Amino acid sequence: MVKLNSKTLLSAALVAQSVVGEACNPMTSTNCPADTALSGSFSEDFHTESKWFKSIGNPGNITYGSDGLTLTLEKRLDNPSLHSTFYIMYGKVEAIAQAAPGQGMISSVFLQSDDLDEIDIEWTGGDTTQVQSNYFSKGQTTTYDRGEFHPVDSPQTTYHNYTVDWTKDAVTWYIDGVSVRVLPSDAPEGFPESPMALNIGIWAGGDSGNAPGTIEWAGGLTDYSQAPFSMGVKQIIVTDYSSGSEYTYGDQSGSADSIKAKDGSVNGRYDQAQVEFAALVDGQSVSEPSVSANQSSTISAVSSTVSVASSTSSVVVSSSSATNTTSTSTSTSSKKTSTSTSTTKTAAPTTTTTSSAKPTTTSKSSTKPTTTEAPKPSTTSTAPSSSTLVTKEHVSSTASSSATVQIAQSNGASKSFASWTMLFTLIISLF
Template sequence: MRSQILSLAATALTLSQIVVGQTSTDCNPLNSTCPSDTALGKTITVDFTEGESSEFSADTGTTMTYGTNGAEFIISSDGTAKTIITNNYIFFGKVSVALRAANGTGIISSFVMESDDLDEIDWEWLGGNSTMVETNYFGKDNTTSYDRSTSPAVSEPQDTWHIYTIDWTSASIIWSIDSVVVRTLYYADALDGANFPQTPMRIKLGNWVGGAADESEGTIEWAGGSSDLTQAPFTMYVKNITIQDYTTNGTSYSYGDMTGSYSSIIINNNSTSTNTSYSAGETVGSNSSSTASSTSSSSNSSSSSSSVPVSSGRSNQPGCLFALLGLGCAASLFL
C-alpha cells in the first residue's frame, strides 16, 4: 500500500501528482537470503459472514468483528488502521473480493497484493469520493516514476456492493469491476518488465486514515482532505473473497537469486523433495480475455448470489514463448 504523495504545490515544476512508497518487508530477498513463502497452491473461497478465517491473520493493532455484511474493518475515533493478511502466498493468480468501501473524508479502503521484495498491485478507495476507485502497481518498491495509477469509474462504492478482481500472470495484470475489465497492464509496458509485479504475493485487506493529522500534507491532499474522527466509525465491509493460486504444483516458493524475476522463483514440493522453476519467457498463469464482459455483478446487501467466472485459459501475450499447462477453474462469490 502506498500511503504518501507530495503536495501539488511542491511538485509544480515536475509532476502534478507524485506517489512515494511507504511499504516494508520483514526480509527482502533482493538483499539477503530469506525463508521460503508457504504456497496456497489451490483455490479457496472465504465467506466472512461465517466469521473469522484461518486463512488470514490480523496485523498488529487490528481487532476484527464479523456480521451479516462479513468482515468489518472499523476505524473508530482513535484512528487505528485495520488490516488482515493471508498466511499463504500465490505465484500468479486471480483474486476477487465482494467489498463495500468505507465512507468519510480521508478514509482509505484497500485491497493490496504485495510480495517480500515489494512488488505490489493495488485497489484503493477514497471515502469522500463516490464515483471512482484507484488502481496502481509497483515493482520492487520502484518510485522513480509516478504516472502508474488510474481512476476507473464505479458507482457508489461506499453504499453498493461490487466485485473487484485482480487477474495476474507473468504476461499481464487485469483489473475488473463486476466482471468488466477497467484496466490491463502488459509486462512490456511496465518499464520492459522491470516494474512489473512478478514475485509471490500475499493479499492484504485494510482500512486506514489517509487524512490523519499526523500524515504528510501530500497524503492528506491525495486522500481527499483531513479526516474528522469525531464522525467515526468508518467501516469497510468485505463479504467474501476468492483466491486462486495459478501455481498448484508446490508447497512453498523461494527466490533462486536476487534478481526478483519470476523466472528465478523456485517452486518447492515437499512431497517429492524436488524443486521446479519456471523458465524465462514462459507464460505463467491463466487469465481472462481482455474483452470486457457486459455482465454486471453489483448488488446491495439484500442481493442474492452472484457468480464470478474464472477463465480456463488464454493465448500467449506478445513476447511469451510458452503457455502454462492446464490452469483454470470456476469460483463463485456469494453476495
C-alpha cells in the same frame, strides 16, 4: 471527485518504508525464509474468523458475521487490517467489497511481495464515483504515474465485484466483470513477478499527522468526529496459478525466472485454477489446499519489529508473531444475499463455512469476465505504493504516537536534568 497531481504523489512518497517486505527482502538478503504457497483455490465469506487471514496487530475493530468482514476505524490511530497466511505466484483474486465512507479515509485490497512488487485496488472515502488501480515493481517509487481511476457507482454504499487477474503475461483489473485496465508484462516501469500475499485494510490517509501530499491524495483531512468508518467485504475468492508447498527466490534479482516452487512448478496449475475459480464463482465446491502457515515469512514479515523511516519522525512498528495450520477441506463459494449485523470475531474454524447463495452486487458476476474495455480511465497520478505507506496502514498516526512518546521521554530527561542542576546549585551555595 478527487483531483490529484504529481506534486501530491511526490509528497506522499516521503511517508515511510514498507513493513511487509522490509522484514526480509530477498533482493537485499540471501537467507530469507520461504513463502508458504496457496497452491490451490478457496472462497471465504468471513462468517467467522478466517483461517486464510490473520490480523497484523494493528488497532481497530475487526468483526465477522452473516454480512461478511467489517473493518472499522473507530478513533485516531486505528488501522484494522488482515494479511494472508499464504502467497500466490500468479493467480486471480475476486473481492465483493464496499469501501469506507468519509473524507480522508482509505480502503484497500492489494497484493504485495517480500521484494515489494505490488498490485492495488484502492478507494478514497470522499470519492463516490471512482476506484483506483495501481502497481509497483520492486518498490520503485521514483515516479507516481502508474495509477489510474475507473468509474464505479457509489462504492461506499454499494458492494461491487473487484477482480485482479495476474498472469505471467499481464495484470487485468475488472469491475463487476468488465475489464477496466490491462498492464502488459513488458510495461516500461516494471511488472509484478514475485510471490505475493493478499492484504485488506482501512486507514486514515487524511490524518493531520500525515504529510500534506498524503492528505491531499486522501481527499482532505479526516474528521474523526464522524467516526466510526467501516469497510465491508462479503466474499473473497482466490486461486493460485502455481503449485508446490512454498516459494523461494533463487537469487537476488527478484525476477520471475528466479522463483522456485518446492514440489511444484511456477504457473503449473493455470488450467486447473481456471476451472476451480469458475466453480467457486458459480457457488460450487472445490477441494481446498492444505496450507501450513508456520513458515515465518508469511506472518513474521509483518509481525517482526522493524524500523520505519518517516517524513515526520522515526517510527518503530512491532506486533506479535502468529502461526496458523489448516487442513485440507472443501470450499464452497458463499453466494449469499442476506444482510445482518456482524458479530465479534470467533475462533478460527478448521474448515470454511459454506453457504448456498451468492453475494448481491449491483452488476454482473465475473464468472466469465468480458474483455470489453470500459471507458478510458483517467491517468492522473494516484496513490503512493504501499511500500511508502506501511502496507496501506496509518503510518503518520503511528509516527505521531511514536513522536509523542519520544517527546515525553525527552521532557522527562529534561526535567531530570533540571532537578540535578538545582541540587548541584544548592550544594555549591552551601560552600
